[in-house]
Amino acid sequence: MAGGNAIRGSRVGAGPMGEAERGEVAARVFVSYYCANGHETRPSFAQEAGLLLPELWDCPRCGLPAGQDHENPPTAPKVEPYKTHLAYVKERRSDTDGAQILDEALESLRGRGLIR
Incomplete structure (x- = not known):
C-alpha cells in the first residue's frame, strides 16, 4: 500500500475548517472575450483589478486571440x-x-x- 498515512480524498492544507481558514475570497468579475471562430471565454478577475483587465485573451478552445468586442474579434496572427x-x-x-x-x-x- 503506497501513500502511508494519507487519508484518501484529502489534500495538503485541508483542515477541519476547509476553505474557511484561508480567509475571504476576493470579489470577482467575469469578462467575456470572443475569438474569430465565435467562441466565448469568460475568465474571472478580482474586482479590484477593474481597470487593469487584459485587452486580449487566448481562446482555450482554438488558441486564437480573443477580444471583448463580440462584433469585431481580433484576427488570427499571421504565421x-x-x-x-x-x-x-x-x-x-x-x-x-x-x-x-x-x-x-x-x-x-x-x-x-x-x-x-
Missing part, C-alpha cells in the same frame, strides 16, 4: 513558415555569389595542398 538555415543564407546570397565563394574556398585549399 510565418519555418525557415532553415539554408533558406536564410539563400536570402542573403545569390547562386552566383555562392559559386564564387565556393571557388575561392577551393582555390585556398588547393593552394595549401589539402585537396587536388
Whole structure:
C-alpha cells in the first residue's frame, strides 16, 4: 500500500475548517472575450483589478486571440513558415555569389595542398 498515512480524498492544507481558514475570497468579475471562430471565454478577475483587465485573451478552445468586442474579434496572427538555415543564407546570397565563394574556398585549399 503506497501513500502511508494519507487519508484518501484529502489534500495538503485541508483542515477541519476547509476553505474557511484561508480567509475571504476576493470579489470577482467575469469578462467575456470572443475569438474569430465565435467562441466565448469568460475568465474571472478580482474586482479590484477593474481597470487593469487584459485587452486580449487566448481562446482555450482554438488558441486564437480573443477580444471583448463580440462584433469585431481580433484576427488570427499571421504565421510565418519555418525557415532553415539554408533558406536564410539563400536570402542573403545569390547562386552566383555562392559559386564564387565556393571557388575561392577551393582555390585556398588547393593552394595549401589539402585537396587536388
